[in-house]
Amino acid sequence: MPRNLIGYAYILLLFTLSYSCQTGGSRFGEIKPVSEICVESYDVNRLPLEISEMNSDPDEVTIRYRFVSQNCLCDSNPIFVCERPANWTVKMNGEEILPSKRQHMFDETDGCYVIGGRVLDGENVIELQGNGEISRACIAGDFNVLASDETEWLVAPSKTLKVAPLSGQGMPFYSGEVSYSRKYEAPETIGRRVLRITEWEGESCAVWVNGAKVANFAGKSLKKNIGPFLKTGENDIEIVVTVSEGDAGLLREFTIE
Structure with missing residues (x-):
């Protein structure tokens, strides 16, 4: 094979491996949710x-x-x-x-x-x-x-809260924090993993992974690499939404890719 073609093939291989690392490609295995999102705790x-x-x-x-x-x-x-x-x-x-x-x-x-x-x-x-x-x-x-x-x-x-607006669950004047959680199963090789939050309502959000706070934001969405905080086996992801009176106080969905 000509030398220039070998060089091109080597560059293509490096690019493929780099892209796989950045996107959590198949060589790292899939991180699977093993529970639904649930309301973990809230204030009075x-x-x-x-x-x-x-x-x-x-x-x-x-x-x-x-x-x-x-x-x-x-x-x-x-x-x-x-x-x-x-x-x-x-x-x-x-x-x-x-x-x-x-x-x-x-x-x-x-x-x-x-x-x-x-x-x-x-x-x-x-x-x-x-x-x-x-x-x-x-x-x-x-x-x-x-x-x-x-x-x-x-x-x-009181009744058990669901993943739905607080105002429709007997909390129309609520002000404080609501904690949402979900468990994930991670493979042996983790690499870069991006947590995405796109559907939520409140003043601010804090992200906790296995007990460690990894992000705090107040924008419309979040993309955060949480790979360094994950471990092989079961992982606890907690999203704490801070709401004031009149806010819906809701986290609809979050994913790890």
């Missing part, structure tokens, strides 16, 4: 409360919040959260309750009151008496928020 749900009744006089302000509960929420350990607890005497269904000294939800100026053992089926009333202003109050816990027939919100026991 919450229901913002609107003032239903307010009486003011020069010496004392009385504010009442009302919410409706279904099938009791004792097991979800819900809490009532309001600002500046030192300014208020708080009652839950007529019984005075005290704030936790160490627990906060928004910042150190708020008060958290455990109300799990005091929630009744049907209507519940939280009353504040004192001097001050309230700009936000809510109940928080592991429960669902549903729209009732009377065009008001109903809190009910």
Whole structure:
């Protein structure tokens, strides 16, 4: 064979091997998903409360919040959260309750009151008496928020989340993180492997591979080489989506190529 043809053949071989390495070609074997995408974890749900009744006089302000509960929420350990607890005497269904000294939800100026053992089926009333202003109050816990027939919100026991928008699963006011996971089986030779995320909704995404954080982004899509973080056998891929109130909070699909 002429020398120049041998040279061309050698260059072609190098190019083929290089392309195979970069694209996770067949010589590395296929990485196969061994589970569906599932919701691994999430933060507490919450229901913002609107003032239903307010009486003011020069010496004392009385504010009442009302919410409706279904099938009791004792097991979800819900809490009532309001600002500046030192300014208020708080009652839950007529019984005075005290704030936790160490627990906060928004910042150190708020008060958290455990109300799990005091929630009744049907209507519940939280009353504040004192001097001050309230700009936000809510109940928080592991429960669902549903729209009732009377065009008001109903809190009910939580259900397992699916890979679908949070707003349609009893979490229309959710703000926090949602963790999605999937397991993959990797061959003995791994090489370069590109994780692709193209369908998601939220503020930001973080990617974890076998417990190591490998990427954080806020764009529309991500392509990331995660080959160095994979191992032969089973691998855990976790995508943590951060959402704010009103976001769908959804990760539809991700692939490894």
